[in-house]
Amino acid sequence: MSAKNKSSEPITLLWFRRDLRxxxxxxxxxALKKYKETxxxxxxxxxxxxxxxxxxxxxxxxxxxxxxxWLHHSLGxxxxxxxxxxxxxxxxxxxxxxxxxxxxxxxxxxxxxxxxSVLSGEADIENxxxxxxxxxxxxxxxFKGELLFEPKNIATASGTPYKVFTPFWRTCLSQKxxxxxxxxxxxxxxxxxxxxxxxxxxxxxxPAKPNWAAQxxxxxxxxxxxxxDVLDVFLKGPIASYKKMRDYxxxxxxxxxxxYLAFGxxxxxxxxxxxxxxxGADFYQRELGWRExxxxxxxxxxxxxxxxxxxxxxxxxxxxxxxxLKAWQxxxxxxxxxxxxxxxxxxxxxxxxxxxxxxxxxxxxxxRLHWHHGAAWFWDTLLDADLxxxxxxxxxxxxxxxxxxxxxxxxxxVTQSEKxxxxxxxxxxxxxxxxxxxxxxxxxxxxxPKDVLKEAGVTLGETYPDAIVDLKTSRQVALDxxxxxxxxx
DNA sequence: TGAAATGTTGGGGCG
DNA sequence: ACGCCCCAACATTTC
Numbered sequence: 001m002s003a004k005n006k007s008s009e010p011i012t013l014l015w016f017r018r019d020l021r022x023x024x025x026x027x028x029x030x031a032l033k034k035y036k037e038t039x040x041x042x043x044x045x046x047x048x049x050x051x052x053x054x055x056x057x058x059x060x061x062x063x064x065x066x067x068x069x070w071l072h073h074s075l076g077x078x079x080x081x082x083x084x085x086x087x088x089x090x091x092x093x094x095x096x097x098x099x100x101x102x103x104x105x106x107x108x109x110x111x112x113x114x115x116x117s118v119l120s121g122e123a124d125i126e127n128x129x130x131x132x133x134x135x136x137x138x139x140x141x142x143f144k145g146e147l148l149f150e151p152k153n154i155a156t157a158s159g160t161p162y163k164v165f166t167p168f169w170r171t172c173l174s175q176k177x178x179x180x181x182x183x184x185x186x187x188x189x190x191x192x193x194x195x196x197x198x199x200x201x202x203x204x205x206x207p208a209k210p211n212w213a214a215q216x217x218x219x220x221x222x223x224x225x226x227x228x229d230v231l232d233v234f235l236k237g238p239i240a241s242y243k244k245m246r247d248y249x250x251x252x253x254x255x256x257x258x259x260y261l262a263f264g265x266x267x268x269x270x271x272x273x274x275x276x277x278x279x280g281a282d283f284y285q286r287e288l289g290w291r292e293x294x295x296x297x298x299x300x301x302x303x304x305x306x307x308x309x310x311x312x313x314x315x316x317x318x319x320x321x322x323x324x325l326k327a328w329q330x331x332x333x334x335x336x337x338x339x340x341x342x343x344x345x346x347x348x349x350x351x352x353x354x355x356x357x358x359x360x361x362x363x364x365x366x367x368r369l370h371w372h373h374g375a376a377w378f379w380d381t382l383l384d385a386d387l388x389x390x391x392x393x394x395x396x397x398x399x400x401x402x403x404x405x406x407x408x409x410x411x412x413x414v415t416q417s418e419k420x421x422x423x424x425x426x427x428x429x430x431x432x433x434x435x436x437x438x439x440x441x442x443x444x445x446x447x448x449p450k451d452v453l454k455e456a457g458v459t460l461g462e463t464y465p466d467a468i469v470d471l472k473t474s475r476q477v478a479l480d481x482x483x484x485x486x487x488x489x
Numbered sequence: 490t491g492a493a494a495t496g497t498t499g500g501g502g503c504g
Numbered sequence: 505a506c507g508c509c510c511c512a513a514c515a516t517t518t519c
Binding site for chain 1: 490491492493
């Protein structure tokens, strides 16, 4: 394949990944700078924004269903804002390296710019691209922006990566604070000859037959355009009492920014600066620190996507039980706080953070199923699914991770429910069949007297499931399994 | 960013 | 008045 058909127009290929925005976008900014620098030659490298739907590259984790819904709308939104700036988004599908190689042969690509990712599967692609560009004499530039702090800058006194969050975060905070975000461009010079593009519709990213995302569009407005509205709500109220109120699932005490962050509709740096200065910001920023910590861990130990961080858990045996897994996924365990949380996830594409811990503990400890099952389900159903956070969160709750909750720390779903959903408000929202249960028994219908159930119109096993496991005995089984593991060391 | 079991203390009922 | 017991309420330890 030679350069016969090549248009001579010089191009900077701007590859969008999980950075679906135009604000605070370093590669875009650099591409603009490049254009301005070379413009006087009458052949400034115009910018070709590209998104690649990649379901084929090895070692990457394909998007789950809920993520694809968000991706669809984010891409539509990005496309629109690029058009408002005089540009357009090129859509291609296939392994990223192949797609870009093809574009290089079609067009006169002089530069390839994109954001760097510390995820190993993504970095593999980047390395191949760098090699390709070197062969073709193309400038390949990768930009930082995925994180607030570079993993390589954060190390213990002896130079090893941190395995514990608190000292990790202390060191991060002692670094130079994240620099100010870059303003969005006023205009983006697009190429005169725009290559053939696939269409968003043809990708069929939205669910078809059973449209399980029906409710999503009432609840979420994906894309960069809408981030500031959502963030403003948080900054005007909840952030001030974030430390306390974020624990109560029936209260709007959290930011709801996670899906925007997962797709880069807002940059982590911009988010950091937007919250800075508000009362309560340090507690919120600490949570951003956990995200940072998860990326830090996964960059140093990429194998933790599959393998337990703590070696001793390699020999740990988990239960296999399809019935249990189904009951958990569908919110039919007979424990209302678990079931309400799992239904919230399915219906809204999101779950309150405390409940992620509670349902995680229940799956891994009380049902004794492998955390992989939980991670896979979350990956498929969460709009904010993020490989580093998902891996970090599940290893944390399973007790297998770095700085994880000790294995014997087992949440009691009834106690948690009584503590954080005292009036059963959250439960009633997602389990209407329990709405007439009195507060005293709504947390554990299986333990309610017969007349109470009758009065509330609840028939266990019919209108609402019986508890699938006994908390006391299942807890003991989990503890015994852990003791056995310790003894077999 | 647990929960349960076990230990300790101190007030009140009561012989 | 005193010792004894019971048992909240709180603290500590164990898992």
